[in-house]
Amino acid sequence: xxxxxxxLLPSDAPVTLIDATGEAVGAVPDDATLLRSLGALITARxxxxxxxxxxxxxxxxxxxxxxGQEACQVAAAQVLDAADWLFPTxxxxxxxxxxxxxxxxxxxxxxxDWHCGYDPYEHRVAPHATPLATxxxxxxxxxxxxxxxxEPTVVMAMCGDGGTSEGDFHEAxxxxxxxxxxxxxxxxxxxxxxxxxxxxxxxxxxxxHKGIGYGIPGERVxxxxxxxxLTVLGAAVQRARAGEGPQLVEAHTxxxxxxxxxxxxxxxxDEADVEAWVxxxxxxxxRAYLRDRGALTDDVDAGFTADAExxxxxxxxxxxxxxxxxxxxxxxxxxxxxxxxxxxxxxxxADELSREGAR
Amino acid sequence: xxxxHEKLSMAQALNRALRDAMADDPSxxxxxxxxxxxxxxxxxTDGLTAEFGEARCFDTPLAESGIVGMAVGMxxxxxxxxxxxxxxxxxxxxxxxxxxxxxxxxxxxxxRVSLPMVIRVPYAxxxxxxxxxxxxxxxxxxHTPGLHVVAPATPADAYALLREAIAAPDPVVFLEPKKLxxxxxxxxxxxxxxxxxxxxxxxxxxxxxxxAYGPSxxxxxxxxxxxxxxxxxxxxVDLRSIVPFDDETVCAAVRSTGRAVVVAESAGFAxxxxxIAARVTERCFTSLAAPIxxxxxxxxxxxxxxxxxxxxxxxxxxxxxxxxxxWEQ
Ligand SMILES: Cc1ncc(C[n+]2csc(CCOP(=O)(O)OP(=O)(O)O)c2C)c(N)n1
Ligand SMILES: [Mg+2]
Numbered sequence: 258x259x260x261x262x263x264x265l266l267p268s269d270a271p272v273t274l275i276d277a278t279g280e281a282v283g284a285v286p287d288d289a290t291l292l293r294s295l296g297a298l299i300t301a302r303x304x305x306x307x308x309x310x311x312x313x314x315x316x317x318x319x320x321x322x323x324x325g326q327e328a329c330q331v332a333a334a335q336v337l338d339a340a341d342w343l344f345p346t347x348x349x350x351x352x353x354x355x356x357x358x359x360x361x362x363x364x365x366x367x368x369x370d371w372h373c374g375y376d377p378y379e380h381r382v383a384p385h386a387t388p389l390a391t392x393x394x395x396x397x398x399x400x401x402x403x404x405x406x407x408e409p410t411v412v413m414a415m416c417g418d419g420g421t422s423e424g425d426f427h428e429a430x431x432x433x434x435x436x437x438x439x440x441x442x443x444x445x446x447x448x449x450x451x452x453x454x455x456x457x458x459x460x461x462x463x464x465x466h467k468g469i470g471y472g473i474p475g476e477r478v479x480x481x482x483x484x485x486x487l488t489v490l491g492a493a494v495q496r497a498r499a500g501e502g503p504q505l506v507e508a509h510t511x512x513x514x515x516x517x518x519x520x521x522x523x524x525x526x527d528e529a530d531v532e533a534w535v536x537x538x539x540x541x542x543x544r545a546y547l548r549d550r551g552a553l554t555d556d557v558d559a560g561f562t563a564d565a566e567x568x569x570x571x572x573x574x575x576x577x578x579x580x581x582x583x584x585x586x587x588x589x590x591x592x593x594x595x596x597x598x599x600x601x602x603x604x605x606x607a608d609e610l611s612r613e614g615a616r
Numbered sequence: 617x618x619x620x621h622e623k624l625s626m627a628q629a630l631n632r633a634l635r636d637a638m639a640d641d642p643s644x645x646x647x648x649x650x651x652x653x654x655x656x657x658x659x660x661t662d663g664l665t666a667e668f669g670e671a672r673c674f675d676t677p678l679a680e681s682g683i684v685g686m687a688v689g690m691x692x693x694x695x696x697x698x699x700x701x702x703x704x705x706x707x708x709x710x711x712x713x714x715x716x717x718x719x720x721x722x723x724x725x726x727x728r729v730s731l732p733m734v735i736r737v738p739y740a741x742x743x744x745x746x747x748x749x750x751x752x753x754x755x756x757x758x759h760t761p762g763l764h765v766v767a768p769a770t771p772a773d774a775y776a777l778l779r780e781a782i783a784a785p786d787p788v789v790f791l792e793p794k795k796l797x798x799x800x801x802x803x804x805x806x807x808x809x810x811x812x813x814x815x816x817x818x819x820x821x822x823x824x825x826x827x828a829y830g831p832s833x834x835x836x837x838x839x840x841x842x843x844x845x846x847x848x849x850x851x852x853v854d855l856r857s858i859v860p861f862d863d864e865t866v867c868a869a870v871r872s873t874g875r876a877v878v879v880a881e882s883a884g885f886a887x888x889x890x891x892i893a894a895r896v897t898e899r900c901f902t903s904l905a906a907p908i909x910x911x912x913x914x915x916x917x918x919x920x921x922x923x924x925x926x927x928x929x930x931x932x933x934x935x936x937x938x939x940x941x942x943w944e945q
Contacts, residue, residue: 318746318921369921372747387748388706389678422677424709452654453675525653582922591916598885602914606926609933 264474267465271477271509274484277537279545285484288552294331294483295543295553296561301327301351302540303565304360307572308350308367312518316576318369321348325481325513328539329445331355332486333413336494342412344383344396348445349415353382360568361575370580390420393429393442400438400497411497412440413490419450421464430471430505439497441490442473442505445480447512452525468505480510481539484546511537584610620805627797629771630660630736633778634698638668641696644782646673648683648700648736657702658738658797680710684735688717691731696782698734704791705748707737711756718787719762734781734788739767740831740881742795742928744921750794751918752882754830757789758858758891765858766812767791767830771801773856776809784812793831813860817869821851824875824938827866827892829855832879832929839879839934850938858888863899870896871903875941877911879929884912906942 274283285291305324311317323330326348334343334355343349343356347366354360357380365374366385373384383399386392396414403410420426421444433440444464448455461467468475478489486508493504511534515522547553588595588603595603624632638644646661652675655662664673676683680701687697701707707714714735721731741750757765764786768774774792781788810816818833819840828836833854840850853869855862870876876896880889893908911929919927 318744366746366920369744369746371920387746388708391709419678422679422682424679424681450649450678451657452650452652453678457675458677520657524655580922584923584926587914587916587919587923587926596915598915602916 262469265469265472267463267468267475267477267507271479272485272489273479273482274488275482275542275546277481277542279542279549281484281546283485284488285546286487288547288550290487291484291543291547292552292557294335294487295540295547296564297331297335297355298327298483298540298543299561300565300568301330301355303569304351304354304572307569308364309514309518311573311576317364317367319367319517319519321517322514323348323351325534325538326445326447326510327351328483328486328543329443329480329508329510332483332490333415333443336487336490337411337413340381340408341410341494342381342383342396342399344392344412344414345385346389346392346415346417346420347385347387348417349385352415353380353385356380356382358382359575360572364572364576368576370582371586390416390423390425390429392416393425394432396440397429397433397436397438400433400440400503401436404436404439409498410439411494412438413443413494414440415443415445417450418444418446418448418455418458418464419453420444421467422458427471430468430473430503433503434471434473437500437502439500440503441493441497442503443490444505444507445510446507447480447510449512449516449526451516451520454526463507465505465507473503473505475505475507477507477509480508481537481542483539483543621802622805623800623802624771624775625798625800626768626771626774626792627658627660629775629803630778630792631662631664633775633782634661634664635667637779637782638664638672641782643694644696644698645671645690646698646700647676647687649676649678649702651675651700656700658794660736660792661700680707681713684710684713684718687733687735688713688721688731691733691787692721692729696732698736698782701735701737703745703749704737704739704751704753707735707753710735714757714763714789715760719760721762722786723762730785731787732785734778734790736790736792738794738797739791740793740795741918741924742831742881744924745794746921747918750924752880752913754791754858755882755887758888762787763859764788764812765791766856767793767858768856769793769796769828769830769833769854771799772803772807773809773854775803776807777812777856779807780812788812791830795831796834799834810856812857813862814857815853815855815862815865817851817865818854819850819852821849821873823849823873824877824941825851825853825869825873826877826879826934826938827853827855827870827896828879829858829888831881835929835931835934836879839931839938842931843935843938848938861892861895863895866892867896867899870900870908874903874905875938876904877909877934877937877941879934880910880912881928882913883915884910885915887912906940909937909940911937
């Protein structure tokens with residue numbers, strides 16, 4: 258192997274800068290940066306748990322929570338500029354929110370009012386992708402177009418460990434490499450794809466190793482270490498922005514809850530495995546580090562909690578509102594202008610409704 | 617053999633069919649996403665890995681094209697693979713394999729290579745599923761020569777048709793109506809049911825014929841019940857299989873009433889309902905008192921849960937269409 262190609266391989270172990278006890282073990286970002294991230298983390302956790310509760314209350318159809326993966330969610334958005342793009346999956350609602358999307362709008366999909374509840378151009382967040390890995394070639398396209406148009410845009414393209422098995426993942430990496438598109442492929446390896454553990458998903462030494470086959474550098478990072486994520490993803494973004502091409506980043510994290518509330522994780526994994534990951538919680542860790550340094554005061558911490566409560570209240574209020582579904586929406590957005598057939602079908606629904614009203 | 621009666625849901629009937637087929641034929645193997653320990657997201661494969669072992673029922677990496685492609689190879693080499701697509705809209709990455717290889721293998725090899733495989737697809741709407749969880753994809757498959765396309769509407773049929781699909785020499789796309797997974801029925805084992813390619817009359821009637829398949833059959837039956845209370849006698853035909861299509865049963869039924877409405881959930885334009893209306897018209901024109909009507913889904917992407925009820929053909933829409941069949945005053 259040439260030294261050049263060896264550079265494409267990830268580190269021997271995931272990059273960690275603050276260990277699970279809150280101890281710095283590498284060059285850590287400054288306190289102000291980390292405090293900002295901690296605030297976002299605390300809100301992220303609160304939103305996850307609020308959304309989960311709203312499912313039980315019947316306000317959301319389903320919620321794939323990123324509980325435990327919040328450091329990945331926050332970092333993915335915080336390393337981006339406002340003009341950069343984020344391509345989230347169904348599990349990345351929180352990342353979309355950190356990028357600026359209103360959480361109520363972000364959850365429209367899972368509430369069932371409409372598919373994509375936000376304007377993707379407003380905060381440069383693509384619609385949540387559910388068909389796995391299918392969004393990744395789009396991310397490459399957005400990045401390539403940005404290059405052709407001379408824009409400094411970088412694209413953060415997210416997927417899960419399971420998603421790396423889909424053909425579109427591989428096609429996207431290859432295209433990005435060939436076109437040197439400014440994309441960061443960010444894989445949250447939470448060890449499960451619904452019930453299927455990573456060991457049944459891939460025989461590669463790590464998911465980050467998948468980069469080298471396409472000529473893309475791969476790196477792996479402790480997915481519960483905010484400092485490491487900001488550093489590794491931040492460097493990948495800078496690299497892409499500087500015209501040095503795409504990168505693949507694998508974060509080692511864990512899906513603390515079932516796949517969604519509709520899933521029963523006891524059928525395929527041990528509760529004890531989950532317990533072990535509680536010790537590695539991203540919030541506890543960052544809080545311990547900042548407290549030890551005296552950078553986090555009780556007041557500031559209380560402020561973060563209050564912010565999180567406000568965000569949760571906003572989410573509750575928004576989702577507790579029943580929006581009367583408008584059947585005209587069914588026909589309004591299929592084409593730039595509705596076909597004659599769609600206009601007929603819309604009229605049929607309107608007629609049914611007026612007859613119902615008359616009854 | 618003694619007859620045994622058991623009340624089973626469609627999900628349980630499908631599970632039973634898989635279990636019985638695997639017990640009867642060691643070449644039957646089952647694989648897909650989450651079909652092992654989890655038993656599938658709809659629990660259709662529940663307990664099969666425990667009973668038959670990892671070699672017979674196993675989880676694969678998450679890649680539908682890989683799943684169907686591997687099934688092709690396994691079928692080429694003496695096995696009878698059954699694959700599960702997790703949801704209808706998640707089968708699309710396998711579309712290339714299905715259209716270019718599964719459907720064409722027998723023909724391109726002049727019959728030398730056949731693919732006895734089943735692609736099971738949880739199918740269609742009515743469950744309040746979020747985006748990409750409620751597609752009706754039957755027209756894509758039915759339009760592809762070389763595939764059999766089957767859609768049961770009852771637990772007994774689910775059992776019988778799946779057993780037959782597994783034993784069939786050709787590939788079968790087996791569409792399982794999600795909203796009927798939990799519907800229950802007393803099933804008599806061994807199940808005696810007509811084969812793939814045979815439609816059945818589910819309800820006798822003399823005034824008009826409702827033609828339905830899969831998730832639309834209960835809607836048609838309910839409409840017939842309501843119509844009966846209003847003095848109109850509607851016959852209901854359950855297609856059971858879309859390909860092969862049972863022209864004989866369907867046309868005999870339509871000729872007996874002279875009027876017909878096709879009920880289907882999927883978008884109406886260029887859909888299976890359109891094919892049915894066209895072919896029945898060609899064959900029964902002189903017996904028809906009115907053009908055949910279709911009650912189908914609108915020509916729109918499947919709507920979000922809160923708007924779903926507008927999309928699904930319901931009893932009222934079916935009865936409105938029946939009212940339109942040019943009745944003499
Ligand atoms: C093409 C496709 N196939 C199957 C599914 C069904 N499905 C939804 S999530 C999921 C598991 C994904 O696992 P992973 O990529 O690890 O992401 P995670 O859910 O763990 O965040 C599956 C199989 C899908 N959404 N899309
Ligand atoms: Mg995962």
